[in-house]
Amino acid sequence: MRSWKYVLSKLFKAVVTENKRLIKDHYLLTLSPLKKIKKNRPGNFFMISVESGLDPLLKRPFSLHRSTKNGFQILYRVVGKGTTILSNKTPGDILDVIGPLGNTFPVNNKHRNILVAGGLGIAPIFGLADSIVNSPGLEQPLLFYGARTGKEVLCKKNLADISIRPVIATDDGTAGKKGNIVKVLEKFLKSGSINVNEYSIYACGPKPMLKALSALTNKLGIKGYAALEQSMACGIGTCLGCVVHTTRGLKCVCKEGPVFPLNEIVW
């Protein structure tokens, strides 16, 4: 008999139900927790142990992509040791997970919501789109989605299922417009017919994209939020390892984020 208890269920084991290769090095992992976990919302993330041994040692942070009936999904790209191991998991494997962690996207009920995703930034942004679409009374969000090439535009079918037709831009022009998605968004916002006070922006993507986006939203005075990344150890606000600069000083991405107001991030 165990002489102690986990107070809450933020620490749990989850069984891999699917680990599908989407394209090249992009995978979709479906996890089914072995016990009831706390409710998770777009913006939240999970810390996942890819191995039960001591190397790799730390858990890896991954955004909630989408909630499913029996659990949730993670959309990830293989970039190093941990994600390589993760890509070799097969259905039935069991992983140690902590979560849901972090804050969420503060969706504005009265605004028209514009979502901006760059590359794998679509992982949390798709989940956000899905939740907005399924919230009664909210207007259909607009999605601006940038990728390196057309092949790396993900979630096409899932977006179509929730009737979202993204505005796409790719670096090589193989899908949508050629070039930078923030430039495409800028053109849209400056097209004249728009009152910027009626719009809110929610974004996730590579740092250069978010930096350009915050310059744009600050210039136009549009409210916006972005989910940030930083190397993490604990994921719960105790190691102080994951800080980023903000106008309110250094803040932990894991606890005070990952979602921050665009006008507070200091690049």
Next chain:
Amino acid sequence: MKKKTITLKVNIGKLKLKNPVMTASGTFGYGREYAEFFDISRLGAVVVKGLSLKPRQGNQPPRIVETASGMLNSIGLQNIGIDSFIENELPFLKKVKVPVIVNFFGDSIPEYAEAAAKLGATKGIHALEMNISCPNKQAGWSIFGTDPRVTSKVIMAVRKATSLPLIVKLSPNVTDIGLMAKTAEDAGADAISAINTLTGMAIDIRSRKPKLANIIGGLSGPAIKPVALKMVWECYKSVKIPIIGMGGITTAEDAIEFMLAGASAVAVGTGNFINPAITMEILEGITSFMEEEGISSLKQLKGEAH
């Protein structure tokens, strides 16, 4: 049954603990976050993040890099300051009724003494752990932990400032840790804790730049365990005061190894990041080991490998 007669109690000088498992400073915040994962009153003690008189911003990010079975950190002693700790964090720990050991540091000998006096005058703090060893500060500072004359002076100043049990946390970045332990004992320390992180670095081969903004960080985790164990072994040979052993502990077996090398108690640091409830698993494992081996008190383990 032997089971009934097992006791996990340990004394660290005047400080009496119900069991030998505590948390290592800087890896457990001020306790609050972990209370979401397990009943933290089950811990022998909570050792909080290192505090200074004034709040500190710490080093620039990135501050963390994983290495083989370990991690480098260059947090740079970011903390909320003693006043804010006493006002906002200590009440929670008091309510939980877990022994609180406050880790602290200063930039000068008077600052160390003032911090100790302030903490010593606060109700609800059970012991002080003096960090003379953090390798993260800029040049000129780590001298507190590496030059025995200065080490002796700063400990004596702190000793005068407080009557709380005083634990001195040693740096492993010295040539003779036994000498440093003896220096601490002679200057009035009630206990030694060892080890703090080992200095190290990592380089990104694509950008050709160090991975940490601070360039140098402190290595912790399973990678440092053999080094830490040997240092506890050496401290045990050179001092009579109790030793709190730490460095890479992730299992009950690790903890027991430290006790056999001479530790009266152990602290778990990086392990908390791998599994937030790891201390409870270690505690349970130590109990099972004692049952299996027919050991009734941890005294039967302490220093037994010598």
